[in-house]
Amino acid sequence: MSEVIFTSSATAKNGRDGHVKTSDGLIDVNLENPANNKEGKGANPEEFFAAGYSACFDAAVNLVASQKKKDIQSETTAEVSFMKDAADGGNKLGVTLNVTVEGASPEEAKEIVEGAHQVCPYSKATRGNIEVKLNPKAV
Template identity: 35%
Template sequence: MSTLYEATATAWGGRDGRVSSSDDRVDLSLSIPRGMGGDDGPGTNPEQLFAAGYAACFHSALKAIARAQKVDVTDSAVSVTVGVTGGLSQGIDLAVTIEAQLPGVDEQVARGLLDAAHQTCPYSRATRGNVRQDVRLVSDED
């Protein structure tokens, strides 16, 4: 299979350092969150970066599926929460919650779109079976 696109990033200093992409579009300081024993400094962290990438990827998959089915999801939004679970003794894992808002879309249609997006999103495919995933349809009242 041919590669459509590649991205490369390099980290210095681990969770308390810096990360940069090879094209310099990403160049960020990293800080360890207080909940993980850090000082909660001003930098971002790997979980925030993963959540941002997953949300953008899932939303793109959702929009592509909706476009193919001729469903208007213009005002849709996708949020991804990445949790760190476990500990050093039992192992550290990730857990992902995907929440999508699809205003004006019938609930049954919306759930079908979410299921299809979850089957096609590269992040969902890459983590399936390795990361606990929960996909939720939410309204703006939630």
């Protein structure tokens, strides 16, 4: 294993209709399965994945922009979809990353976002495992 910089820990009990808590207690929530709870109330694992991926990816966008000597402002929204998997009859995830880049041309924004997708740890972890769609937008 590579050199560890830090480790985060969370424990879930009773799966999608249970509870999850981080070791530091900052996240301590009940979970609701959106497939069973049509009112849409309660947290679900895809929300946590979207939060983590959007934060990590936005950091990567800013890293790549700084390497290109571009002074930008960015915002990343990760849409994580829980989908049927026709290949095995189970389920799978898909992600759309909507990235707004202020201070870059459309071509530069696309280049920065594609570069971020190469260095972001979440993108590296998901590469070849789930479909990730990039939607860069220059403003």
